[in-house]
Amino acid sequence: SSSAVAVFDRDIPPTTTITSGPEGPTKNSSPRFGFEASEPSTFECALDSETFSSCTSPKAYSDLADGGHTFKVRATDTEDNTEDPPAERSFSVDTKLKGSASAKGKQKQKGKKIVVKAKVKAKEDLEATGKGKVKVGKKSYKLKPQSKNVSSAKKKILKLKPKKSKDAKKIARALKKGKKAKAKLEVKLTDEAGNKKRTKLKVKLTR
Numbered sequence: 001s002s003s004a005v006a007v008f009d010r011d012i013p014p015t016t017t018i019t020s021g022p023e024g025p026t027k028n029s030s031p032r033f034g035f036e037a038s039e040p041s042t043f044e045c046a047l048d049s050e051t052f053s054s055c056t057s058p059k060a061y062s063d064l065a066d067g068g069h070t071f072k073v074r075a076t077d078t079e080d081n082t083e084d085p086p087a088e089r090s091f092s093v094d095t096k097l098k099g100s101a102s103a104k105g106k107q108k109q110k111g112k113k114i115v116v117k118a119k120v121k122a123k124e125d126l127e128a129t130g131k132g133k134v135k136v137g138k139k140s141y142k143l144k145p146q147s148k149n150v151s152s153a154k155k156k157i158l159k160l161k162p163k164k165s166k167d168a169k170k171i172a173r174a175l176k177k178g179k180k181a182k183a184k185l186e187v188k189l190t191d192e193a194g195n196k197k198r199t200k201l202k203v204k205l206t207r
Helices: 165-176
Strands: 016-020 024-026 032-037 041-047 053-055 067-077 087-093 099-102 106-108 116-122 126-136 139-150 155-160 181-191 196-206
Touching: 016 067, 016 087, 032 041, 032 067, 099 126, 099 181, 099 196, 116 126, 116 139, 116 181, 116 196, 126 155, 126 165, 139 155, 139 165, 155 181, 165 181, 165 196
Parallel strands: 024 087, 106 196
Antiparallel strands: 016 032, 041 053, 041 067, 067 087, 099 116, 116 155, 126 139, 126 181, 181 196
């Protein structure tokens, strides 16, 4: 019986594949990178502008600053051929959601329509989801959830309406009679790195 034996070219450097670790935005400031070479090798790693130093897979980092980073790794085989250029993976640490949600404390309603508005300001690309309910006396009416994508440096208004059109009419009728109506909202913001922020808001509905 014959057995296959791997044969490596003595003049060709190895190739490293990064097998795990963040790519793009991540909220993890202590990432780990896994990697492997195309043939038996030793490795050197570097982060950003650091000089290369000996490492093994997985290579872990801790408490990295928010912002962009580049992980680099290169292999050297048993014949001293070193990979050039090294394998690279770019990622950005983002541990803080940059955005806010707010609402006017008093919001005027017109006719039979009931719309409760929440304003979202974004300093990075966000997904905003609003939900809530309107309370009139002891009765509570759910608002239909709404989601919107908000681009960096932009503002968007979430317009929450009662789930049922008959509920909107009931709330409008109650306001017309001078009854008090209060809305409780919750706006959830999520950024590309997976950071989340929940804001609870109270609104008084008026005629």
